[in-house]
Structure formats: C-alpha cells, structure tokens
Amino acid sequence: MLDSEFMRLALAAGVVVGILAPAVGFFLVQRRQSLMGDGIGHVAFAGVAAGILLDVAPVLTALVAAVLGGIAIELLRARGGTAGDRALALVFYTGIALGVVLISAAGALNVDLFQYLFGSILTVTRGDVLLITVLGAAGLAIVGLLYRPLAAVVIDEEGARVAGVPIGALNIAVAALAAVTVALSMRVVGILLVAALMVLPVSAAERVAWSMRSTLALAMVIGLASAVLGLTVSYYADLPPGGTIVLVAAGTTAACAFAGSVRGR
C-alpha cells in the first residue's frame, strides 16, 4: 500500500486530520456545540463554490469562508441574543443556499462536487499535504497552549468570566480553530462528514477515559487510528476512504460505549 505515492500522501493528510479534528472537537463536544463543525462545513461549501466561481483554489476560499462562518456563529450566539442552535441553523442554511447559488452562477453544477462533499483524500497533492501539516501543527500548538483556559471554560464558564478570564476571545479562538479544522478535513472526509471526525472520537473516548486530559489524549489516538485503519481498509476493500474512516470511528464509538457500560459508566 505504501508503495503508491498517492497512498503515502493520503496517509500523511489522514494522520494530521485524524489527530487535529478530535483535539478541536473535544472542546465543542464538552460545550455542547457538537454540530458546530457541521454548520461551519456548510459555510465552507459556499467557500468552495466561491472558489470555483472566482477561479481561485477552492480550499483557500473554503478556509476563509469557514473562519468567517465560525466566528459569525460564535458572535451570534454570544452577543446577538440568539440561541446557539438558531445561530447555527441561520449560518448553516445560508451557507448551503449561497453555495448552490454560487455554483449555479459559475455554471458549474455539473462539476463533480462529490470530492468536496465526501472527500477525495486519494487525490491530495504534496502541496495539499504541506498546507494541511503546517496549519494542522499550528492548530495543535494553539490547542496545547490554550488547553488550561479552554478546559476552565468547559468546567465553569461563569466562574472563569467572574475571575476575569477573557471568555469572548477564547470562544472566538475555538470557533476559528474549528473552522480551520473543517477546511483542512474537507479533502479527507468531505464537508458532510467532517463533523463526525470531530465528535465521534471524543464520544468514544469519554466512555472509557478517566479524566479530562485522558479523554482528550484518547480521542486523538482514536481519531488517528480511525484515519489510518479507515484508509487501509478502503485501499484493500476498494471502498470510499472518507466514508470508511467515519465508519471506523463510529464502530469504535459503539465499542467504547459497550466497554463503558460493562464498566458501569
């Protein structure tokens, strides 16, 4: 399998995304914002469409759209008096509708959108892998640097606010991190499945871990294993890689839930 250049590049991209997505998703899941990745993914779709229309690399326009969409969701939730789920719905539907309109305007409705919707990890280039690695490493470094304040907000947001912790800035940072993760994961599992890689490994880890740190670490291991195992299975069984990776993560979640219930959690 590793004799093929495309599989080596796919594995490299999968490894980075497999670690990064649960690391960022951890904070979304703990704050009960599991669907935020989905919402941002739909805005990223509008970014892809804008890229096709403007003849610019769709990954870059998706990245910009995702970051703007993520921050918009957070601002609507925090300052607009809009409930989180409604803020999400507003951005979610606006993003997908804008994407369809822009794709249509570009006369590109016949373009193979599947690679954006369901991923196309086997077509990633060296340039893609470099971008994913650099931004992924930066994202992981930020998670590491901000771990304590982000964890404190998860544990007691009001207490942290009273003690003068800059909650608004931290929430924006999480939204921006989620957006970057979505844009990077787009090539691996696709817009429609990206949130799964942010949420499922965390749900799985929660059932068997014993602390917050161990949950985060285990989620990253499960994300990594899902990406590598999913790619391997898809290579030998000739299955779509994005879907296979997510199915592996879903299977692991089910297995961990079973293990957790046996242990009485």
Next chain:
Amino acid sequence: MPLAVELEGVSFGYRLGQRVLERVDLRLGEGEFVAVAGPNGGGKTTLVRLVLGLERPSEGRALLYGEPAHRFSRRRSLGYLAQRSVLGGEAPATVREVVAAGRLATGGLIGPLRRRDHELVRQAILRVGLEEHADDPLRTLSGGMQQRAFIAKALAGEPSLLVLDEPTTGVDAESQESLAVLLDELHSELGVTIVYVSHEFGAVESFVQRLVLVRRTIVFDGAPHELPGVWHDPSHVHARQ
C-alpha cells in the same frame, strides 16, 4: 468596616421597561458572612450578577471594593460558585482538574501550573475533605461532593469575596449541613467575605451574621433572629423537625 460590596439605588431590568430589581441599597463589609434569600424569581441571581459586575445597573451604581463592579480591576480576588445547572458537572474532569481550573486567573492563563499552584490546589481539596476523591471523575460523585469540589475550585484562587448562588439545590439535607459548617470554617479561619444566595437559608441561619431578603427590592436586612417568625423558611429540615 471597609466595604466589599456596595449597591446604591440600583434598579435593573433585562428588557426596556422591565424591573427585576428596584431601588436596591445594600452594603456588605469585608469579612461578613451574609445570606441573601428570597422566593424564586425574586431577583436574587440578578442581584448576584450585578454585584459581580456581570450586568450593569439600569439605575444607581454597583461597587466592588470601591470600584465600579463591571470594571473591577482585581477580578482574581473573586470566587464564584454558579448554580449547578450552568456548571460543567458532566465534563469528564476529575476533582483535581476542576480545582486546578480555579488557579487559572491567578496562576496565569498560558503554560503549565507551577509548584505553588499545585500546592494550593492540594490544600483546597484537603480543606473541603475530598482528598480521597481527588482523582475521581466529578460526575461519579454525589451532588454535595460536586459542590464541595467547586467550592475548592473557588478557594484555590485565594478569593477575598466568595459568592455562592443556590449552592444547595439538588443536595441532600446532610450535605447542606456539612456545606454550611465548611463555609463557617472558611469565614472564621480565612476571613473570606461570603455571600450565600439561596431560596432557603435554613442551612446557614445559625452561622450567618446577617440575612437579606430580596423580593424585587430588599424587604428585610438584619440578624436572622430578628426575622419575623412567619418568614422563616418552612422548607428547611430544621423547620420541619
């Protein structure tokens, strides 16, 4: 006595024309242990939010140690135990991780905790009697133990003012008693100013020096024994006994 909290003619509404609180005057001295009670919907939590500077008065002024509460410069000296419904009791954190979160403001936002931070976390856990459960996940503990963990979190920040909002909700009578004893110890041994906010004050009645009843405005402010008998909280276990 220097003032920790000063509300002067404070009125507040979340919407235009609404009045959750009306012309509230309240002065709490440093080192006092005060219970703020009143019916649900009477404005207790709003009062807390004004005191802590999380809301700004529509009229009047709210001061913390002489500074406008919303611009208070020494926020690290504030300890706050929010209502359980907004605390992350379901997060997969251990007691030690919860308490360590209390060192965030004082110990610095970024980077690992230092030796002194770890020591203060250990002492806070010891003080609330949870040393045997320090590495247990919070969600596996009883409601009373979870409240103790969050009190330890507040203590780890070495607060001079500790505000507890409905700390006994969902906590059994025995745990309410031990919580009241713990607060009394913190008050007498550490000199922390404590504001205990609850719709039922029976648990702390014998420990507090002052009782403030809020029902849109302050309807009673004095020593608990001065409270007219009919106003005593019938829901508390002592009253039933």
